Amino acid sequence: MDLSYTETQEMLRDTLARFLADTYDFEARKKMLSSPAGRDPGIWKALSSELGLTCAPFAEEHGGMGGGAIENMIMMEEFGKVIAVEPWLQTVVIGGGALKAAGGALADATIPAIIAGDAIIAFAYAEPQGRYNLADIGTTAKQDGAGYLLNGHKAVVYAAPWATHLLVTARTGGSRRERAGVEMFLIEANSPGISRRDYPTVDGFMASEVYFENVAVPGEALLTGGIDLVERVVDEASMAVCAEATGIARVMLSQTVEYTKQRKQFGQPIGKFQSLQHRMADMLVEGEQIASMTLMGTLKLDAPAEARKAAVSLAKAKVARSIKFVGQSAIQTHGGIGITMELGIGHYFKRSTMIEGQFGSADYHLERYEALTLPA
Template identity: 85%
Template structure:
């Protein structure tokens, strides 16, 4: 099997890497996080309207380059290397992925806006009591004439303070944990009845608690597909954060190796000590396994649901455990300085810690893989 990337994919990676090298150094990122908005909107405009990178995973009928999951993997890995706070995951992978999956008039309207940089989508799916169960949804969508009325509370909605649209899971029927009756709605973030409580997250992003109080949405806001569509985009999102984790793991290793060359003890660089050499060798192995498992899972996103879920769960479980090892090893090697705000390594570790549990921890995915295996 040829696992090399195409010339176009290599070009996309190089374009993004060069742009980020010029515009997204660590000090610039810190300033963006500390700003009132929590980001620089000009970066998103440059990625989309100027460089056209947001078009990479979309079909040509929407104005895209005709790519797919591998293009998202490439972009997320490069964004991970600078721990970028751009809403690529929420807007391109999740929002754009859901719209492209269902097609229709709404996709034809919104995807070109994503490509142009005029649209930011936030996925409002998590609830205070939901844990990792995508079917545990208390938010309701009640039929009202030709449309629906949404009511409920969504928690830790990443990128919501910047969003033009919210992708909302809501229950149109059934009981709270029943798979049947859970649907997906694309809602204008400025709709009457929506209130937000915004806050910074530990990994540098902005998120919100969102409350829906009798929010009227038109019938076309309902994206067909139900829980199957929701699980599909959750799997795609899981592999995207694994790709981001690939870039982060490599930077954690790179930063650790560089530090051990500079830090001296007993008259020599600590990198000469065999115990630390063994640890860094183990970090390298785990970082490469993260990359391999991420590629494997991404390549299987197009398979039938059971096979896709099994592949994603194996990959996410491995990545969760490996990125924890790489992150903790990096911090332990640096010592106390590794968790200071001034040093980049601590910021990479924070994002790695979030990735470990985002869209399912290792235990959650191993449980899902076991259930899938027993049911086969």
């Protein structure tokens, strides 16, 4: 199997890496996070309108480059290297992925808007009681003529303060935890009846508690596919954050190595101590395993559902444990200064900690993998 990247994919990586190096250094990121918006909207516009990178994972018929999951993996790794708060995961991977899979008039209308940078999508799927069960949904979408009335509460909706659209999971029938009756709707974020409570997350992003009270949703806002589509979208998102973890792990290792060359004890750099050399070697190994498992899981995203789920769970479980090891090792090597706001390594550690549990913890994915692969 040829695992090398194409010339176009390498070009995409180089273009994004150079742009982020010029615009997203640590001090620039801190300035963005301290602003009222929590980001610089000009960067998203540049990614779409000036560089044209948002077209990479979309089909040519929608104005894209014909790419897919591998292109998203490449982009997310580069975003991880600067812990970018751009809504690529929510808009391009999740929103764009759901629209590509569902197809139809809604996809034809919305994907070009994503590519142009005019649409930002937030994924409103999590509820306080749900844990990682995607079918544990209390939000309801009741038939109302040709459309629906949406009522409920979604928690920790990343990028909601910036969103033009919300991709919402809701129950059109059945009872909580039943797979039947779970659907997704793409609705305008400023629709009457929607209210938000915005807040910054520990990893530097912006999120919201989103409340729906008799929100009128047109029938054409429904994305066909049910719970199977929701699971597919979340699996794609899981591999995207694994790719982000790849970039984060590489930077945490490089910053730790650099720190051990400068920090001195007993008259010599601590990087000369054999115990720390062993630790950093282990960090390197775990980082390479993150990259390998991410690539394996990403390549399986187009496999049949059972094989896809198993591959994603295996990868996410390994990545969650490995990024935890790399992050904790980096902080332990830096000491107390590693968790201060003034040093970059602490910010990488916060994001890596969030990735551990995002879209399923290691324990959850190991249990799912076991259920999918072991005989009953």
